[in-house]
Amino acid sequence: ELTDKLESFFQGLKGRGKLTESDVKAALREVRRILLEADVNFQVARDFLKKVQERAVGEEVLRSVTPAQQVIKILHDELVKLLGEEWTPLRRAKEPPTVILMVGLQGSGKTTTSGKLGAYFRRKGMRPILAACDLQRPAAVDQLERVGEQAGVPVVTNRQGTPVQVASEAKQQARAGGHDTLIVDTAGRLHIDDALMQELTEIREEVKPSEVLFVADGMTGQDAVNSAKAFAERLGITGVILTKLDGDARGGAALSIRSVTGEPLRFIGIGEKLEDLEEFHPNRMADRILG
Amino acid sequence: VLADGVLDDDKIDEMEEVLISADLGVQTTMELTDRLRDMTQHRDLLGDEVITTMARELEKMLSDLDAGGDPEITERPWVTFVVGVNGSGKTTTIGKLANMFARRGEKVLIVAADTFRQAAVEQIAIWADRAGVEIVRGKTGSDPGAVVYDGLSSAVSRKVDRVLVDTAGRLHTKVNLMKELEKLDRVAKKIIPNAPHEVLLVIDGTTGQNGLSQAKAFVQASGVNALAVTKLDGTAKGGVIVPIGRELHLPVRWIGLGEGLDDLVPFHPQMVVRAVFG
Ligand SMILES: Nc1nc2c(ncn2[C@@H]2O[C@H](COP(=O)(O)OP(=O)(O)OP(=O)(O)O)[C@@H](O)[C@H]2O)c(=O)[nH]1
Ligand SMILES: Nc1nc2c(ncn2[C@@H]2O[C@H](COP(=O)(O)OP(=O)(O)OP(=O)(O)O)[C@@H](O)[C@H]2O)c(=O)[nH]1
Numbered sequence: 001e002l003t004d005k006l007e008s009f010f011q012g013l014k015g016r017g018k019l020t021e022s023d024v025k026a027a028l029r030e031v032r033r034i035l036l037e038a039d040v041n042f043q044v045a046r047d048f049l050k051k052v053q054e055r056a057v058g059e060e061v062l063r064s065v066t067p068a069q070q071v072i073k074i075l076h077d078e079l080v081k082l083l084g085e086e087w088t089p090l091r092r093a094k095e096p097p098t099v100i101l102m103v104g105l106q107g108s109g110k111t112t113t114s115g116k117l118g119a120y121f122r123r124k125g126m127r128p129i130l131a132a133c134d135l136q137r138p139a140a141v142d143q144l145e146r147v148g149e150q151a152g153v154p155v156v157t158n159r160q161g162t163p164v165q166v167a168s169e170a171k172q173q174a175r176a177g178g179h180d181t182l183i184v185d186t187a188g189r190l191h192i193d194d195a196l197m198q199e200l201t202e203i204r205e206e207v208k209p210s211e212v213l214f215v216a217d218g219m220t221g222q223d224a225v226n227s228a229k230a231f232a233e234r235l236g237i238t239g240v241i242l243t244k245l246d247g248d249a250r251g252g253a254a255l256s257i258r259s260v261t262g263e264p265l266r267f268i269g270i271g272e273k274l275e276d277l278e279e280f281h282p283n284r285m286a287d288r289i290l291g
Numbered sequence: 292v293l294a295d296g297v298l299d300d301d302k303i304d305e306m307e308e309v310l311i312s313a314d315l316g317v318q319t320t321m322e323l324t325d326r327l328r329d330m331t332q333h334r335d336l337l338g339d340e341v342i343t344t345m346a347r348e349l350e351k352m353l354s355d356l357d358a359g360g361d362p363e364i365t366e367r368p369w370v371t372f373v374v375g376v377n378g379s380g381k382t383t384t385i386g387k388l389a390n391m392f393a394r395r396g397e398k399v400l401i402v403a404a405d406t407f408r409q410a411a412v413e414q415i416a417i418w419a420d421r422a423g424v425e426i427v428r429g430k431t432g433s434d435p436g437a438v439v440y441d442g443l444s445s446a447v448s449r450k451v452d453r454v455l456v457d458t459a460g461r462l463h464t465k466v467n468l469m470k471e472l473e474k475l476d477r478v479a480k481k482i483i484p485n486a487p488h489e490v491l492l493v494i495d496g497t498t499g500q501n502g503l504s505q506a507k508a509f510v511q512a513s514g515v516n517a518l519a520v521t522k523l524d525g526t527a528k529g530g531v532i533v534p535i536g537r538e539l540h541l542p543v544r545w546i547g548l549g550e551g552l553d554d555l556v557p558f559h560p561q562m563v564v565r566a567v568f569g
């Protein structure tokens with residue numbers, strides 16, 4: 001693992017006296033390999049390591065008796081800094097209901113996570129409601145209905161409507177029913193599908209969400225920056241949820257998405273059950289990516 | 292950008308970025324760029340020669356992965372288990388395969404053995420209807436082994452040509468869920484000794500290096516002997532096929548290119564080369 005790799009690397013150099021800048025550079029090439037194997041985007045890894053290199057050289061790693069440990073500390077610090085601020089709760093609207101729009105690629109975990117968020121808000125003593133705005137995937141509305149039932153959260157459906165209509169109806173019903181939070185589930189879609197990206201923009205303009213959460217699969221590879229950037233530029237996102245981190249995916253997509261969109265990670269999905277939603281902690285993610 | 296003049300370190304870096312960005316992984320990328328460096332020791336390579344050289348080297352790496360599509364069917368009913376991690380596209384791919392086989396005049400049976408996830412049975416029932424094929428299902432919450440048992444018994448008595456068994460998504464690190472696949476295998480063999488003839492692992496085309504870890508685990512636990520890669524209609528290049536192919540020699544049968552009934556094509560190694568180098 002990383003500590004051993006770097007220690008043995010620097011041990012091998014100790015024999016020839018003082019460490020040089022190019023020694024540090026060589027050590028960081030090894031770290032780059034680790035980051036790329038963890039699915040951190042190529043450019044993101046490069047920019048990140050440049051920053052680490054500057055700090056390492058500037059902070060007297062060259063004169064340190066424990067260079068490996070110092071490099072790792074710098075790596076960890078910079079990673080935590082980049083992954084973002086300590087967790088803050090989701091924004092609330094001035095007038096209820098607060099609307100949260102769930103978006104992302106096919107199969108990333110939006111429907112499941114919508115249910116998890118519903119359960120999460122209920123645990124906090126709030127009165128959430130769900131909107132089934134995926135009218136294209138077979139049995140998507142059924143799926144959200146079942147999930148909502150399990151979570152004890154009502155689900156607004158209209159199998160004859162359009163996604164924009166259902167979203168609008170849901171907001172009205174949320175107001176009428178005294179619900180303080182509306183979570184809108186949408187169909188998975190490609191960021192290069194103009195018509196479907198346009199549809200999301202229309203939904204957003206209709207319900208004016210306080211949060212637009214990009215739900216991404218934790219095992220996504222280099223493509224994470226492409227989809228995240230497109231959603232951020234075309235639709236505007238306010239936060240990210242990374243799912244399926246109960247597996248052994250290293251989750252480098254977290255760093256890539258955060259870097260390229262500038263938006264914070266809010267939650268991570270760690271299982272298929274309703275309670276498997278965790279507030280995001282940069283420290284833990286940094287450990288995971290560095291392996 | 293790679294199109295002018297002599298090969299230098301910058302150009303090799305650019306090639307490295309192309310390969311990593313396609314999800315080929317560090318190992319495969321290093322081997323390809325090393326080969327590029329070796330070649331430029333002996334002569335100067337011009338810009339567009341770099342790409343054709345790399346394309347040829349990549350093709351060589353994929354040379355033992357033949358064109359995909361159907362394997363040779365040696366027995367009927369031919370039983371395919373479809374497995375993979377959550378959300379990879381298993382259910383949708385079964386719908387597409389069922390349609391493809393039915394259009395060829397084959398008698399197809401879908402076995403809805405995902406009895407776990409909400410509305411999984413309803414979802415695949417819609418696909419069966421779209422493909423115009425029969426389906427055997429159990430209630431959500433029932434034992435998937437029982438559904439496999441009923442499904443294969445029905446396939447034999449109805450003299451079906453193909454059976455497509457849908458299973459619940461599962462992360463390969465969940466030991467008990469992977470054990471469940473062994474159980475489904477045992478149940479299948481009670482009815483048809485050679486079943487499942489095919490265990491098709493469905494991988495999401497946007498998956499990074501975790502795809503290799505998935506493939507290894509599924510081969511171990513459930514005897515995966517074929518691969519399908521979905522969602523390559525997006526911007527992901529699906530390069531993880533390369534390390535999987537090189538390490539596990541799994542034939543890639545199908546590529547998913549969309550959410551519709553017809554959005555499935557047989558794999559050809561040229562597709563990876565074209566996706567990586569454009
Ligand atoms: N292990 C695990 N599975 C998850 C997690 N989140 C979602 N899933 C599973 O991933 C699969 C896909 O989840 P969905 O909620 O249907 O994904 P989706 O984004 O709504 O899919 P589309 O609507 O088709 O785009 C299901 O099998 C879920 O149970 C997670 O954090 N961990
Ligand atoms: N764009 C695109 N979407 C696809 C493709 N294959 C599947 N999908 C979509 O991906 C999402 C998940 O597909 P499913 O078939 O439900 O995946 P699954 O593996 O059965 O999911 P679980 O059973 O929950 O594990 C759906 O929205 C599908 O329409 C593909 O080739 N291209």
Ligand SMILES: [Mg+2]
Nearest residue numbers: 110111134140
């Ligand atoms: Mg969904």
Ligand SMILES: [Mg+2]
Nearest residue numbers: 381382405411
């Ligand atoms: Mg399924």
